[in-house]
Amino acid sequence: MSSTGQLRLPVKERRALQSDDFSLLYAIQNKANWVWAQESSDWKPPRAPTGEQRAFRKNFTYPRNKGTPTRANVIIAADDDFALYLDGVLVQPAEGTHDWRTLTAFEIPLPAIQNQTASSMLLGFRVINLGGAAGLLVGVQVGYESGEPDVFYTGLDDSWQAQTTFSEGWEQPWFQSKSWPQVDVFSGDTRSPSESVFQKEEATVFDALPASVASGVCSAQTHNVGLSRGGLAGVIIGTALVALVIGIIGTYFSMRKRSQPVGPGNNAFTRAPAVRETVPATLAGGPQFPLANPAQAPHPPFSTTMAPGPPDAAPTGV
Numbered sequence: 358m359s360s361t362g363q364l365r366l367p368v369k370e371r372r373a374l375q376s377d378d379f380s381l382l383y384a385i386q387n388k389a390n391w392v393w394a395q396e397s398s399d400w401k402p403p404r405a406p407t408g409e410q411r412a413f414r415k416n417f418t419y420p421r422n423k424g425t426p427t428r429a430n431v432i433i434a435a436d437d438d439f440a441l442y443l444d445g446v447l448v449q450p451a452e453g454t455h456d457w458r459t460l461t462a463f464e465i466p467l468p469a470i471q472n473q474t475a476s477s478m479l480l481g482f483r484v485i486n487l488g489g490a491a492g493l494l495v496g497v498q499v500g501y502e503s504g505e506p507d508v509f510y511t512g513l514d515d516s517w518q519a520q521t522t523f524s525e526g527w528e529q530p531w532f533q534s535k536s537w538p539q540v541d542v543f544s545g546d547t548r549s550p551s552e553s554v555f556q557k558e559e560a561t562v563f564d565a566l567p568a569s570v571a572s573g574v575c576s577a578q579t580h581n582v583g584l585s586r587g588g589l590a591g592v593i594i595g596t597a598l599v600a601l602v603i604g605i606i607g608t609y610f611s612m613r614k615r616s617q618p619v620g621p622g623n624n625a626f627t628r629a630p631a632v633r634e635t636v637p638a639t640l641a642g643g644p645q646f647p648l649a650n651p652a653q654a655p656h657p658p659f660s661t662t663m664a665p666g667p668p669d670a671a672p673t674g675v
Contacts, residue, residue, distance in 0.1 A: 390512025
């Protein structure tokens with residue numbers, strides 16, 4: 358799930374593949390590796406549980422000597438379906454029709470939201486395995502106003518992370534993923550990247566979102582950060598305090614009810630009035646109120662004779 362599903366990049370156009378795209382394709386098919394989340398020992402790579410999804414994160418820090426980043430070209434193959442996010446904004450939703458043998462190309466503007474500045478870029482991938490083998494294969498080229506582009510891909514280093522269970526906001530740059538493990542990298546013998554090719558030699562080009570959406574993004578991020586750090590603890594403490602107060606109130610009324618004498622109409626036995634102490638007993642964690650002192654109360658002799666009931670009604674019709 359995504360906490361920012363309402364923020365989605367609009368499609369600008371679809372264009373033919375260019376020389377940069379083919380250079381990235383070469384790096385994917387000859388240098389990259391398929392990756393996946395670290396599964397339990399019950400699953401031997403590249404197999405994974407059927408019908409389950411895994412989340413992947415890749416953070417890339419922009420170099421300072423190449424000027425402002427302008428775009429990210431991304432080529433993806435996934436087994437089986439995938440959703441793509443850049444800096445928390447949805448680029449490509451999971452459509453349920455992707456074939457792992459097909460490479461898909463995207464040209465994404467940087468920044469994804471106009472007039473924003475950042476020192477790094479976060480790519481998020483949500484991949485669903487529909488059965489059998491699973492995997493994610495990605496190549497990325499970052500272009501700048503000046504200087505040569507940067508290229509990175511799955512299997513290049515240990516900066517790619519994956520998690521089998523993930524919480525709301527996992528695709529956001531502010532999300533803390535230090536505890537996420539590294540991906541499991543498949544060797545070329547286990548899974549060859551060259552098996553995935555372009556079915557259509559085209560790339561989908563996106564437009565950046567207007568700067569006016571930035572205030573809503575900041576508000577949502579601030580709310581989510583606060584909840585993740587202290588919200589859950591506050592709910593637990595508050596619930597415990599409410600339970601404690603209810604328990605004290607319940608104890609008070611229960612003891613008060615027990616201390617009231619039973620009237621003659623409520624019991625067949627005659628009960629002597631109770632004599633109370635002048636020093637109250639103390640209940641730990643609850644209110645104080647006096648208890649009857651059995652030593653000071655006269656006890657009538659116990660009678661085994663029940664009080665007579667009403668006479669039987671005379672039969673009618675006699």
